[in-house]
Amino acid sequence: MGIHRQLLYVLLVVFSIFLAPPVHCLDARVRVQLFASSGNADSGGAVEYTLSPPFRVVAPLPLSVLTGDDWHLVLDSAGHQVRLRPSAKGALNARVRQAGLSGAELQLAPLGKPLSLHVVSAGIAKKTRLINASVFLRFSGGGLKMIAELPTADYVAGVVGSESPPQFHQEALKAQSVLVQNWLSCRDSRKVIADDTSTMAYLGSDYARTQCQEAVRATLSSQLRERVSRRLLKPYFHSTCAGRLSTANLFQGKPGSSARPATCQTCQASPFYLQHLEKVSVAEVERKLSLELLHIDECDAAGRPLKVSVRQRGRVKIVSGYNLWLLIGQKLGWGVVPGLAYSFEKQGGTYLFRSRGAGHGIGYCQWGGHGLAVKGKNYVEILRFYFPDAVLSNKAKLG
Numbered sequence: 001m002g003i004h005r006q007l008l009y010v011l012l013v014v015f016s017i018f019l020a021p022p023v024h025c026l027d028a029r030v031r032v033q034l035f036a037s038s039g040n041a042d043s044g045g046a047v048e049y050t051l052s053p054p055f056r057v058v059a060p061l062p063l064s065v066l067t068g069d070d071w072h073l074v075l076d077s078a079g080h081q082v083r084l085r086p087s088a089k090g091a092l093n094a095r096v097r098q099a100g101l102s103g104a105e106l107q108l109a110p111l112g113k114p115l116s117l118h119v120v121s122a123g124i125a126k127k128t129r130l131i132n133a134s135v136f137l138r139f140s141g142g143g144l145k146m147i148a149e150l151p152t153a154d155y156v157a158g159v160v161g162s163e164s165p166p167q168f169h170q171e172a173l174k175a176q177s178v179l180v181q182n183w184l185s186c187r188d189s190r191k192v193i194a195d196d197t198s199t200m201a202y203l204g205s206d207y208a209r210t211q212c213q214e215a216v217r218a219t220l221s222s223q224l225r226e227r228v229s230r231r232l233l234k235p236y237f238h239s240t241c242a243g244r245l246s247t248a249n250l251f252q253g254k255p256g257s258s259a260r261p262a263t264c265q266t267c268q269a270s271p272f273y274l275q276h277l278e279k280v281s282v283a284e285v286e287r288k289l290s291l292e293l294l295h296i297d298e299c300d301a302a303g304r305p306l307k308v309s310v311r312q313r314g315r316v317k318i319v320s321g322y323n324l325w326l327l328i329g330q331k332l333g334w335g336v337v338p339g340l341a342y343s344f345e346k347q348g349g350t351y352l353f354r355s356r357g358a359g360h361g362i363g364y365c366q367w368g369g370h371g372l373a374v375k376g377k378n379y380v381e382i383l384r385f386y387f388p389d390a391v392l393s394n395k396a397k398l399g
């Protein structure tokens with residue numbers, strides 16, 4: 001290679017470095033807080049965790065638990081101490097005391113099959129997670145946190161499976177996989193990820209179905225970037241828009257930038273597409289929300305409330321439609337108003353809630369993506385439909 005060609009080559013490499021968008025490598029492993037919405041002592045009531053053998057105690061002292069009944073993790077009344085004990089009294093109790101496990105941080109690992117973890121907390125139904133990775137049990141703020149540490153690719157596949165019903169088309173799974181990776185790249189990597197829908201649902205290793213693992217492999221290193229700025233796109237997604245999409249302005253109680261909402265015509269197969277009606281007694285609503293619902297003042301172009309008048313402690317005030325929807329979901333249950341396209345009216349002693357769709361209606365409509373895939377669109381075309389101002393790049397590395 002002559003000196004001029006070498007110089008040209010060096011210049012090309014330097015320019016390509018400056019022109020290329022920054023590469024965001026995802027960490028090889030992620031830490032996920034399990035049972036984030038119900039499984040810690042913040043709920044105020046008794047919390048009981050159960051583990052089914054076999055499993056391995058890695059730290060503080062190695063111990064294999066091979067047979068016997070389920071083992072219980074019990075917080076004391078002040079939430080300051082944890083005890084690991086078999087549900088039936090017997091010789092294993094003595095082994096726990098001898099091993100010095102009472103009150104310590106525990107690291108558990110699967111033994112031959114995924115860890116089977118269960119939680120029961122006051123007023124909340126029992127939940128189960130199968131985790132094929134190490135789980136750390138530690139104290140924080142007077143409560144117990146269960147944190148799984150698992151390979152990022154396994155986590156992405158698990159989220160894709162948790163966020164997608166089993167019948168979803170493979171191309172829809174790929175689109176979801178890209179969005180999950182984008183979300184991981186955008187987040188503050190120092191923070192532990194919650195497993196509930198406040199971030200993304202992660203329901204355990206068994207949700208990383210073979211099709212989801214294939215979708216992750218096919219989209220590994222793919223990222224959505226804003227077309228003009230080339231910045232990573234912060235992806236929003238939801239279950240069902242029921243026909244009309246909103247913009248992220250909705251989170252701030254502001255109307256979308258366009259007078260006409262973007263439409264989605266492929267989510268009709270969703271169980272949430274048709275209007276959902278729910279009646280709840282006025283007494284229950286006002287006791288649990290600590291406010292009286294008055295009327296909706298303003299909606300965005302897609303029909304989602306921006307501002308709602310409520311009465312609280314005798315004073316009328318305006319709250320954001322989005323924040324009120326979150327409050328209703330948290331206090332009355334997410335099944336009462338599944339979609340942010342909601343309205344309400346007082347009929348005698350009851351509130352009648354009407355809603356369309358499921359989720360906030362911003363960004364990617366999961367059932368709509370599935371519908372497009374059924375019509376023959378691939379995941380690139382699907383993502384282009386919901387994110388017309390973004391481009392797909394393959395510059396990142398996963399793991």
Ligand SMILES: [Zn+2]
Nearest residue numbers: 264267365368
């Ligand atoms: Zn839709």
